[in-house]
Amino acid sequence: MNWSDPKWNIALLSLIFWIIPGNSWAVPITFNTALPVSQGEIIFREQIIIGKASDDVGGLDRKMTALTVNSVMAYGVTPDLAIFGILPLTFKKLKSPAGVRETDGIGDGRLVARYTLYKKNAVGKTTRIAPFIGLKVPTGDNQRTDGLGLLPPNLQPGTGSWDVFGGVIATYASVDWNLDFQASYRVNTRDGGTERGDVARADVSFQYRLLPRTLSRYDKGFFYGVMEANLVHSGKLQTGGIGDSNSGGTTLYLVPGIQYATRRWVAEAAVQIPVIQDLNGSALEKDFTVLAGFRVNF
Amino acid sequence: MKKLITGAILTFFLAAPALADDIQYDLKLEGITCPFCVATSERALRKIEGVKMVSGDLETGIIRVCADESVKFSDEQLTKIFLKKGFTYKGMEIHENCDGFDSTTVLSEEELARRTAMHDKMGHDDDLDFLGIHDHDGDGTPDHAAEDHVDHDHDGDGIPDHGADYDDDHNVS
Numbered sequence: 001m002n003w004s005d006p007k008w009n010i011a012l013l014s015l016i017f018w019i020i021p022g023n024s025w026a027v028p029i030t031f032n033t034a035l036p037v038s039q040g041e042i043i044f045r046e047q048i049i050i051g052k053a054s055d056d057v058g059g060l061d062r063k064m065t066a067l068t069v070n071s072v073m074a075y076g077v078t079p080d081l082a083i084f085g086i087l088p089l090t091f092k093k094l095k096s097p098a099g100v101r102e103t104d105g106i107g108d109g110r111l112v113a114r115y116t117l118y119k120k121n122a123v124g125k126t127t128r129i130a131p132f133i134g135l136k137v138p139t140g141d142n143q144r145t146d147g148l149g150l151l152p153p154n155l156q157p158g159t160g161s162w163d164v165f166g167g168v169i170a171t172y173a174s175v176d177w178n179l180d181f182q183a184s185y186r187v188n189t190r191d192g193g194t195e196r197g198d199v200a201r202a203d204v205s206f207q208y209r210l211l212p213r214t215l216s217r218y219d220k221g222f223f224y225g226v227m228e229a230n231l232v233h234s235g236k237l238q239t240g241g242i243g244d245s246n247s248g249g250t251t252l253y254l255v256p257g258i259q260y261a262t263r264r265w266v267a268e269a270a271v272q273i274p275v276i277q278d279l280n281g282s283a284l285e286k287d288f289t290v291l292a293g294f295r296v297n298f
Numbered sequence: 299m300k301k302l303i304t305g306a307i308l309t310f311f312l313a314a315p316a317l318a319d320d321i322q323y324d325l326k327l328e329g330i331t332c333p334f335c336v337a338t339s340e341r342a343l344r345k346i347e348g349v350k351m352v353s354g355d356l357e358t359g360i361i362r363v364c365a366d367e368s369v370k371f372s373d374e375q376l377t378k379i380f381l382k383k384g385f386t387y388k389g390m391e392i393h394e395n396c397d398g399f400d401s402t403t404v405l406s407e408e409e410l411a412r413r414t415a416m417h418d419k420m421g422h423d424d425d426l427d428f429l430g431i432h433d434h435d436g437d438g439t440p441d442h443a444a445e446d447h448v449d450h451d452h453d454g455d456g457i458p459d460h461g462a463d464y465d466d467d468h469n470v471s
Contacts, residue, residue: 026332036384038338079384121329121386123359173331175356215357221333263337297334 028205037076047293058282160191197235246281364396
Protein backbone atom coordinates (compact mmCIF):
# COMPACT_ATOMS: atom_id res chain seq x y z
CA MET A 1 0.00 0.00 0.00
CA ASN A 2 1.31 3.38 -0.98
CA TRP A 3 0.63 5.45 2.12
CA SER A 4 2.69 8.30 0.82
CA ASP A 5 0.54 8.75 -2.24
CA PRO A 6 0.49 12.54 -2.47
CA LYS A 7 -2.39 12.90 -4.89
CA TRP A 8 -4.98 13.60 -2.30
CA ASN A 9 -2.70 15.83 -0.38
CA ILE A 10 -1.93 17.91 -3.41
CA ALA A 11 -5.51 18.08 -4.57
CA LEU A 12 -6.80 19.05 -1.16
CA LEU A 13 -4.12 21.59 -0.50
CA SER A 14 -4.61 23.02 -3.95
CA LEU A 15 -8.18 23.70 -3.06
CA ILE A 16 -7.53 25.02 0.42
CA PHE A 17 -4.67 27.24 -0.56
CA TRP A 18 -6.54 29.10 -3.19
CA ILE A 19 -9.74 29.75 -1.41
CA ILE A 20 -9.22 33.30 -0.33
CA PRO A 21 -11.86 35.82 0.45
CA GLY A 22 -13.71 38.39 -1.49
CA ASN A 23 -16.16 41.04 -0.47
CA SER A 24 -19.86 41.34 0.07
CA TRP A 25 -20.38 41.40 -3.61
CA ALA A 26 -21.33 38.26 -5.37
CA VAL A 27 -17.86 36.82 -5.71
CA PRO A 28 -16.23 33.52 -6.61
CA ILE A 29 -16.57 30.78 -4.02
CA THR A 30 -13.44 28.77 -4.84
CA PHE A 31 -11.03 31.60 -5.57
CA ASN A 32 -10.56 35.30 -5.06
CA THR A 33 -11.99 38.36 -6.77
CA ALA A 34 -10.42 41.62 -7.88
CA LEU A 35 -13.20 43.65 -6.27
CA PRO A 36 -11.89 45.99 -3.58
CA VAL A 37 -11.77 45.80 0.17
CA SER A 38 -12.49 49.39 1.24
CA GLN A 39 -9.68 51.20 2.97
CA GLY A 40 -9.76 50.55 6.72
CA GLU A 41 -12.48 47.91 6.46
CA ILE A 42 -12.25 44.35 7.69
CA ILE A 43 -13.88 41.29 6.22
CA PHE A 44 -14.16 38.08 8.17
CA ARG A 45 -14.84 34.87 6.36
CA GLU A 46 -15.53 31.40 7.66
CA GLN A 47 -15.73 28.47 5.30
CA ILE A 48 -16.28 24.76 5.81
CA ILE A 49 -14.94 22.42 3.16
CA ILE A 50 -15.76 18.74 3.18
CA GLY A 51 -14.01 16.56 0.62
CA LYS A 52 -14.45 12.88 -0.12
CA ALA A 53 -12.39 10.55 -2.29
CA SER A 54 -13.06 6.86 -2.76
CA ASP A 55 -12.48 6.15 -6.43
CA ASP A 56 -9.37 4.05 -5.98
CA VAL A 57 -8.11 3.13 -9.43
CA GLY A 58 -5.26 1.26 -7.75
CA GLY A 59 -7.74 -1.26 -6.32
CA LEU A 60 -6.58 -0.62 -2.77
CA ASP A 61 -10.09 0.24 -1.53
CA ARG A 62 -9.01 3.46 0.11
CA LYS A 63 -11.52 6.06 1.27
CA MET A 64 -10.48 9.48 2.39
CA THR A 65 -12.50 12.22 4.04
CA ALA A 66 -11.14 15.68 4.75
CA LEU A 67 -12.84 18.48 6.63
CA THR A 68 -11.30 21.94 6.69
CA VAL A 69 -12.53 25.08 8.39
CA ASN A 70 -10.89 28.18 6.99
CA SER A 71 -10.88 31.36 9.06
CA VAL A 72 -10.03 34.37 6.97
CA MET A 73 -9.43 38.01 7.79
CA ALA A 74 -9.08 40.61 5.07
CA TYR A 75 -8.08 44.24 5.56
CA GLY A 76 -8.07 47.15 3.16
CA VAL A 77 -4.72 48.92 3.63
CA THR A 78 -5.43 51.36 0.82
CA PRO A 79 -8.19 51.45 -1.78
CA ASP A 80 -5.94 49.35 -4.02
CA LEU A 81 -3.98 47.20 -1.58
CA ALA A 82 -5.63 44.50 0.50
CA ILE A 83 -4.02 41.90 2.71
CA PHE A 84 -5.46 38.56 3.69
CA GLY A 85 -4.64 36.13 6.46
CA ILE A 86 -5.96 32.59 6.32
CA LEU A 87 -5.70 29.93 9.00
CA PRO A 88 -7.18 26.48 8.38
CA LEU A 89 -8.26 23.90 10.90
CA THR A 90 -8.22 20.43 9.40
CA PHE A 91 -9.50 16.95 10.10
CA LYS A 92 -8.42 14.08 7.84
CA LYS A 93 -9.36 10.43 7.88
CA LEU A 94 -8.15 7.62 5.64
CA LYS A 95 -9.85 4.23 5.67
CA SER A 96 -8.30 1.20 4.06
CA PRO A 97 -8.22 -2.57 4.61
CA ALA A 98 -5.17 -1.96 6.81
CA GLY A 99 -7.16 0.20 9.21
CA VAL A 100 -8.12 3.77 9.90
CA ARG A 101 -5.64 6.59 10.23
CA GLU A 102 -6.70 10.09 11.11
CA THR A 103 -5.46 13.41 12.36
CA ASP A 104 -6.63 16.91 13.10
CA GLY A 105 -5.14 20.28 13.95
CA ILE A 106 -4.13 23.65 12.63
CA GLY A 107 -3.01 23.57 9.04
CA ASP A 108 -0.59 25.83 7.20
CA GLY A 109 -1.48 29.51 7.31
CA ARG A 110 -1.27 31.86 4.38
CA LEU A 111 -0.63 35.54 3.93
CA VAL A 112 -1.71 37.21 0.72
CA ALA A 113 -1.29 40.72 -0.66
CA ARG A 114 -3.41 41.84 -3.59
CA TYR A 115 -2.95 45.08 -5.49
CA THR A 116 -5.41 46.58 -7.95
CA LEU A 117 -3.39 47.47 -11.00
CA TYR A 118 -6.24 48.50 -13.27
CA LYS A 119 -9.77 49.66 -12.58
CA LYS A 120 -12.45 51.22 -14.69
CA ASN A 121 -15.66 52.24 -12.99
CA ALA A 122 -18.89 53.11 -14.77
CA VAL A 123 -22.49 53.49 -13.65
CA GLY A 124 -23.53 50.12 -12.23
CA LYS A 125 -20.39 48.30 -13.30
CA THR A 126 -16.68 47.99 -12.70
CA THR A 127 -13.74 46.23 -14.32
CA ARG A 128 -10.62 45.39 -12.34
CA ILE A 129 -7.34 43.58 -12.72
CA ALA A 130 -5.39 42.72 -9.60
CA PRO A 131 -2.20 40.69 -9.29
CA PHE A 132 -1.49 39.02 -5.99
CA ILE A 133 1.35 37.33 -4.20
CA GLY A 134 1.25 35.06 -1.18
CA LEU A 135 3.28 33.05 1.25
CA LYS A 136 2.32 29.76 2.81
CA VAL A 137 3.67 29.46 6.33
CA PRO A 138 4.24 26.00 7.83
CA THR A 139 2.13 26.52 10.93
CA GLY A 140 0.70 23.02 10.68
CA ASP A 141 2.41 20.01 12.19
CA ASN A 142 3.93 17.66 9.62
CA GLN A 143 5.41 15.05 12.01
CA ARG A 144 2.26 13.48 13.45
CA THR A 145 2.36 9.80 14.33
CA ASP A 146 -0.12 7.11 15.27
CA GLY A 147 0.15 3.44 16.26
CA LEU A 148 1.47 2.61 12.80
CA GLY A 149 4.18 5.23 12.93
CA LEU A 150 4.62 8.51 11.10
CA LEU A 151 1.50 9.52 9.22
CA PRO A 152 1.87 9.89 5.47
CA PRO A 153 2.22 13.43 4.09
CA ASN A 154 -1.36 13.51 2.81
CA LEU A 155 -2.67 13.01 6.35
CA GLN A 156 -0.45 15.52 8.11
CA PRO A 157 -2.17 18.82 9.05
CA GLY A 158 0.75 20.79 7.63
CA THR A 159 3.37 20.43 4.93
CA GLY A 160 6.45 21.75 6.68
CA SER A 161 7.49 23.89 3.73
CA TRP A 162 7.48 27.62 3.02
CA ASP A 163 5.84 28.07 -0.34
CA VAL A 164 5.19 31.12 -2.46
CA PHE A 165 2.39 31.70 -4.88
CA GLY A 166 1.14 34.43 -7.12
CA GLY A 167 -1.16 35.22 -9.96
CA VAL A 168 -3.59 37.67 -11.44
CA ILE A 169 -7.32 38.13 -11.10
CA ALA A 170 -9.60 39.90 -13.55
CA THR A 171 -13.15 40.84 -12.58
CA TYR A 172 -16.05 42.41 -14.39
CA ALA A 173 -18.92 43.22 -12.04
CA SER A 174 -22.29 44.68 -12.89
CA VAL A 175 -25.59 45.05 -11.13
CA ASP A 176 -26.94 41.94 -12.89
CA TRP A 177 -23.95 39.61 -13.19
CA ASN A 178 -20.26 39.23 -12.43
CA LEU A 179 -17.44 37.41 -14.19
CA ASP A 180 -14.11 36.57 -12.57
CA PHE A 181 -11.00 34.92 -13.95
CA GLN A 182 -7.86 33.90 -12.13
CA ALA A 183 -4.56 32.45 -13.30
CA SER A 184 -2.08 31.42 -10.62
CA TYR A 185 1.04 29.45 -9.90
CA ARG A 186 2.43 28.05 -6.66
CA VAL A 187 6.04 27.09 -6.14
CA ASN A 188 6.27 24.35 -3.56
CA THR A 189 9.59 24.14 -1.83
CA ARG A 190 11.48 21.30 -0.21
CA ASP A 191 10.79 20.08 3.32
CA GLY A 192 13.50 17.67 4.34
CA GLY A 193 13.75 15.19 1.50
CA THR A 194 10.27 15.86 0.16
CA GLU A 195 9.21 18.47 -2.36
CA ARG A 196 5.67 18.65 -3.61
CA GLY A 197 5.12 19.49 -7.22
CA ASP A 198 4.31 23.03 -8.25
CA VAL A 199 0.68 23.83 -8.95
CA ALA A 200 -0.64 25.79 -11.92
CA ARG A 201 -4.25 26.78 -11.90
CA ALA A 202 -6.89 28.59 -13.97
CA ASP A 203 -10.30 29.50 -12.61
CA VAL A 204 -13.41 31.15 -13.93
CA SER A 205 -16.58 32.15 -12.09
CA PHE A 206 -19.90 33.49 -13.32
CA GLN A 207 -22.44 34.88 -10.86
CA TYR A 208 -25.91 35.82 -12.01
CA ARG A 209 -28.51 37.64 -9.94
CA LEU A 210 -31.59 35.43 -9.74
CA LEU A 211 -33.58 37.46 -7.21
CA PRO A 212 -34.83 40.09 -7.19
CA ARG A 213 -35.32 40.14 -10.92
CA THR A 214 -36.23 43.83 -10.87
CA LEU A 215 -34.30 46.23 -8.71
CA SER A 216 -35.87 48.62 -6.28
CA ARG A 217 -34.43 50.98 -3.72
CA TYR A 218 -35.81 48.76 -0.96
CA ASP A 219 -33.74 45.69 -1.86
CA LYS A 220 -31.84 44.40 1.15
CA GLY A 221 -30.12 41.46 -0.48
CA PHE A 222 -29.45 39.68 -3.74
CA PHE A 223 -29.68 35.97 -4.43
CA TYR A 224 -27.17 34.72 -7.00
CA GLY A 225 -26.68 31.53 -8.93
CA VAL A 226 -22.99 30.70 -9.31
CA MET A 227 -21.14 28.50 -11.78
CA GLU A 228 -17.39 28.06 -11.55
CA ALA A 229 -14.71 25.95 -13.18
CA ASN A 230 -11.26 25.13 -11.78
CA LEU A 231 -8.49 23.66 -13.87
CA VAL A 232 -5.68 22.44 -11.63
CA HIS A 233 -2.39 20.90 -12.72
CA SER A 234 -0.04 19.54 -10.07
CA GLY A 235 3.53 18.46 -10.62
CA LYS A 236 4.94 15.22 -9.29
CA LEU A 237 6.10 14.75 -5.74
CA GLN A 238 9.88 14.55 -5.48
CA THR A 239 11.36 12.36 -2.77
CA GLY A 240 15.13 12.37 -2.53
CA GLY A 241 15.24 13.92 -5.96
CA ILE A 242 13.17 11.16 -7.55
CA GLY A 243 9.71 11.84 -8.91
CA ASP A 244 6.79 9.75 -7.66
CA SER A 245 5.03 8.31 -10.72
CA ASN A 246 1.79 8.06 -8.72
CA SER A 247 1.60 11.74 -8.03
CA GLY A 248 0.53 14.85 -9.88
CA GLY A 249 -1.87 15.26 -12.72
CA THR A 250 -4.63 17.46 -14.03
CA THR A 251 -8.18 17.87 -12.78
CA LEU A 252 -11.06 19.94 -14.10
CA TYR A 253 -13.80 20.80 -11.65
CA LEU A 254 -17.23 22.28 -12.21
CA VAL A 255 -18.66 24.11 -9.23
CA PRO A 256 -22.36 24.99 -9.16
CA GLY A 257 -23.33 27.10 -6.18
CA ILE A 258 -25.60 29.68 -4.66
CA GLN A 259 -24.91 32.92 -2.86
CA TYR A 260 -26.98 35.42 -0.91
CA ALA A 261 -25.39 38.85 -0.55
CA THR A 262 -26.77 41.52 1.74
CA ARG A 263 -25.52 44.93 2.78
CA ARG A 264 -23.38 43.41 5.51
CA TRP A 265 -22.88 39.69 4.93
CA VAL A 266 -22.79 36.95 2.35
CA ALA A 267 -23.80 33.31 2.75
CA GLU A 268 -22.77 30.77 0.16
CA ALA A 269 -22.71 27.08 -0.67
CA ALA A 270 -21.33 25.07 -3.57
CA VAL A 271 -20.39 21.58 -4.68
CA GLN A 272 -17.10 21.03 -6.46
CA ILE A 273 -17.42 18.14 -8.87
CA PRO A 274 -14.40 16.69 -10.69
CA VAL A 275 -15.46 16.18 -14.31
CA ILE A 276 -12.04 15.26 -15.68
CA GLN A 277 -9.33 13.64 -13.56
CA ASP A 278 -6.20 12.90 -15.53
CA LEU A 279 -3.99 11.82 -12.66
CA ASN A 280 -0.66 10.04 -12.84
CA GLY A 281 -0.40 6.42 -11.73
CA SER A 282 -2.78 5.01 -9.16
CA ALA A 283 -3.86 8.15 -7.38
CA LEU A 284 -7.03 8.23 -5.35
CA GLU A 285 -9.59 10.16 -7.36
CA LYS A 286 -11.94 12.66 -5.80
CA ASP A 287 -15.67 12.13 -5.52
CA PHE A 288 -16.82 15.62 -4.62
CA THR A 289 -16.19 18.54 -2.29
CA VAL A 290 -18.86 20.55 -0.50
CA LEU A 291 -18.17 24.16 0.42
CA ALA A 292 -20.31 26.34 2.66
CA GLY A 293 -19.63 29.52 4.55
CA PHE A 294 -20.28 33.15 5.22
CA ARG A 295 -18.50 36.52 5.10
CA VAL A 296 -19.14 39.54 7.24
CA ASN A 297 -17.99 43.12 6.65
CA PHE A 298 -16.98 45.27 9.58
CA MET B 299 -59.20 75.95 20.04
CA LYS B 300 -57.21 73.71 22.35
CA LYS B 301 -56.86 71.15 19.55
CA LEU B 302 -55.68 73.81 17.15
CA ILE B 303 -52.96 75.01 19.51
CA THR B 304 -51.85 71.46 20.26
CA GLY B 305 -51.73 70.64 16.56
CA ALA B 306 -49.62 73.69 15.87
CA ILE B 307 -47.18 72.76 18.62
CA LEU B 308 -46.94 69.21 17.34
CA THR B 309 -46.31 70.37 13.82
CA PHE B 310 -43.56 72.64 14.99
CA PHE B 311 -41.76 70.02 17.08
CA LEU B 312 -42.05 67.08 14.69
CA ALA B 313 -41.78 68.59 11.28
CA ALA B 314 -39.55 71.59 11.64
CA PRO B 315 -36.36 69.86 12.77
CA ALA B 316 -36.39 67.49 9.79
CA LEU B 317 -37.18 69.95 7.06
CA ALA B 318 -36.08 73.45 7.86
CA ASP B 319 -33.01 74.46 5.88
CA ASP B 320 -32.28 70.88 4.87
CA ILE B 321 -30.47 70.32 1.62
CA GLN B 322 -30.52 67.23 -0.55
CA TYR B 323 -27.34 66.21 -2.35
CA ASP B 324 -27.60 63.65 -5.15
CA LEU B 325 -24.11 62.17 -5.43
CA LYS B 326 -23.29 60.42 -8.69
CA LEU B 327 -21.05 57.39 -8.31
CA GLU B 328 -19.51 54.87 -10.63
CA GLY B 329 -18.50 51.35 -9.69
CA ILE B 330 -21.23 50.46 -7.22
CA THR B 331 -22.84 47.18 -8.21
CA CYS B 332 -24.20 45.57 -5.07
CA PRO B 333 -26.09 46.18 -1.81
CA PHE B 334 -22.78 46.29 0.09
CA CYS B 335 -21.42 49.02 -2.15
CA VAL B 336 -24.40 51.17 -1.26
CA ALA B 337 -24.20 50.27 2.43
CA THR B 338 -20.51 51.07 2.82
CA SER B 339 -21.02 54.40 1.07
CA GLU B 340 -23.97 55.22 3.29
CA ARG B 341 -21.96 54.36 6.39
CA ALA B 342 -19.18 56.74 5.41
CA LEU B 343 -21.59 59.59 4.74
CA ARG B 344 -23.61 59.09 7.91
CA LYS B 345 -20.49 59.75 9.95
CA ILE B 346 -20.39 63.33 8.73
CA GLU B 347 -21.80 65.80 11.23
CA GLY B 348 -24.96 67.39 9.96
CA VAL B 349 -25.93 64.51 7.68
CA LYS B 350 -29.44 63.41 8.59
CA MET B 351 -30.42 60.76 6.06
CA VAL B 352 -28.72 58.73 3.36
CA SER B 353 -30.29 56.61 0.67
CA GLY B 354 -28.69 54.77 -2.22
CA ASP B 355 -30.02 53.76 -5.61
CA LEU B 356 -28.00 50.93 -7.06
CA GLU B 357 -29.33 51.09 -10.59
CA THR B 358 -28.65 54.79 -11.14
CA GLY B 359 -25.53 54.91 -8.97
CA ILE B 360 -26.90 57.85 -7.05
CA ILE B 361 -26.50 58.26 -3.30
CA ARG B 362 -28.93 60.79 -1.84
CA VAL B 363 -27.90 62.69 1.23
CA CYS B 364 -30.13 64.89 3.33
CA ALA B 365 -28.09 67.28 5.43
CA ASP B 366 -28.60 70.49 7.30
CA GLU B 367 -27.20 73.75 6.02
CA SER B 368 -24.05 73.41 8.09
CA VAL B 369 -22.84 70.70 5.73
CA LYS B 370 -20.85 71.95 2.78
CA PHE B 371 -19.78 69.09 0.57
CA SER B 372 -16.92 69.67 -1.78
CA ASP B 373 -15.97 67.62 -4.81
CA GLU B 374 -12.53 67.07 -3.32
CA GLN B 375 -13.97 65.75 -0.05
CA LEU B 376 -16.39 63.39 -1.78
CA THR B 377 -13.76 62.17 -4.23
CA LYS B 378 -11.58 61.24 -1.28
CA ILE B 379 -14.38 59.50 0.63
CA PHE B 380 -15.42 57.32 -2.29
CA LEU B 381 -11.89 56.66 -3.46
CA LYS B 382 -11.30 54.91 -0.14
CA LYS B 383 -14.31 52.74 -0.88
CA GLY B 384 -13.06 51.89 -4.34
CA PHE B 385 -15.69 53.89 -6.20
CA THR B 386 -15.51 56.91 -8.48
CA TYR B 387 -17.27 60.13 -7.53
CA LYS B 388 -18.54 61.94 -10.62
CA GLY B 389 -20.35 65.00 -9.26
CA MET B 390 -23.45 66.10 -7.41
CA GLU B 391 -26.77 67.83 -7.79
CA ILE B 392 -28.06 70.03 -4.99
CA HIS B 393 -31.74 70.38 -4.15
CA GLU B 394 -33.28 72.87 -1.78
CA ASN B 395 -35.15 70.30 0.24
CA CYS B 396 -35.10 66.58 1.01
CA ASP B 397 -38.10 65.50 -1.02
CA GLY B 398 -36.21 62.50 -2.36
CA PHE B 399 -36.49 60.70 0.94
CA ASP B 400 -39.23 58.53 2.34
CA SER B 401 -39.96 56.65 5.54
CA THR B 402 -37.58 53.80 4.65
CA THR B 403 -34.57 56.06 4.47
CA VAL B 404 -31.76 55.19 6.83
CA LEU B 405 -31.07 57.91 9.34
CA SER B 406 -27.59 59.01 10.17
CA GLU B 407 -26.37 58.05 13.64
CA GLU B 408 -26.37 61.67 14.63
CA GLU B 409 -29.91 62.23 13.38
CA LEU B 410 -31.12 59.01 14.96
CA ALA B 411 -29.64 60.03 18.31
CA ARG B 412 -31.13 63.48 17.97
CA ARG B 413 -34.57 62.12 17.22
CA THR B 414 -34.34 59.54 19.98
CA ALA B 415 -33.40 62.23 22.45
CA MET B 416 -36.24 64.31 21.18
CA HIS B 417 -38.62 61.39 21.56
CA ASP B 418 -37.56 60.85 25.12
CA LYS B 419 -37.92 64.46 25.88
CA MET B 420 -41.25 64.81 24.17
CA GLY B 421 -42.65 61.56 25.46
CA HIS B 422 -41.38 61.13 28.95
CA ASP B 423 -40.09 64.37 30.26
CA ASP B 424 -42.42 65.36 33.08
CA ASP B 425 -42.30 68.97 32.03
CA LEU B 426 -43.61 68.17 28.58
CA ASP B 427 -45.87 65.31 29.43
CA PHE B 428 -48.83 67.60 29.47
CA LEU B 429 -48.54 67.78 25.72
CA GLY B 430 -49.17 64.05 25.53
CA ILE B 431 -46.70 63.67 22.65
CA HIS B 432 -45.53 60.10 22.37
CA ASP B 433 -44.23 57.97 19.53
CA HIS B 434 -43.94 54.53 21.01
CA ASP B 435 -44.23 52.76 17.69
CA GLY B 436 -41.32 54.80 16.37
CA ASP B 437 -43.06 55.74 13.17
CA GLY B 438 -42.22 59.39 13.50
CA THR B 439 -45.78 60.40 14.22
CA PRO B 440 -47.34 60.91 17.64
CA ASP B 441 -49.42 58.09 18.99
CA HIS B 442 -52.20 60.34 20.16
CA ALA B 443 -52.94 63.96 20.53
CA ALA B 444 -52.87 65.25 24.04
CA GLU B 445 -56.59 65.41 24.52
CA ASP B 446 -57.05 61.85 23.36
CA HIS B 447 -55.46 60.69 26.56
CA VAL B 448 -58.11 62.36 28.60
CA ASP B 449 -60.47 59.62 27.58
CA HIS B 450 -57.98 56.78 28.04
CA ASP B 451 -57.54 54.63 31.08
CA HIS B 452 -54.82 52.14 30.13
CA ASP B 453 -54.01 51.15 33.67
CA GLY B 454 -57.65 50.54 34.50
CA ASP B 455 -57.60 52.41 37.72
CA GLY B 456 -60.61 54.48 36.88
CA ILE B 457 -58.54 57.62 36.53
CA PRO B 458 -57.88 58.97 33.04
CA ASP B 459 -54.29 58.66 31.81
CA HIS B 460 -52.04 61.64 32.38
CA GLY B 461 -54.12 62.58 35.30
CA ALA B 462 -53.00 62.78 38.89
CA ASP B 463 -51.61 59.22 38.76
CA TYR B 464 -49.49 59.77 35.64
CA ASP B 465 -46.70 57.67 37.12
CA ASP B 466 -48.80 54.64 36.34
CA ASP B 467 -49.64 55.75 32.86
CA HIS B 468 -48.76 53.30 30.11
CA ASN B 469 -48.47 50.52 32.64
CA VAL B 470 -50.57 48.36 30.41
CA SER B 471 -50.21 44.71 31.13
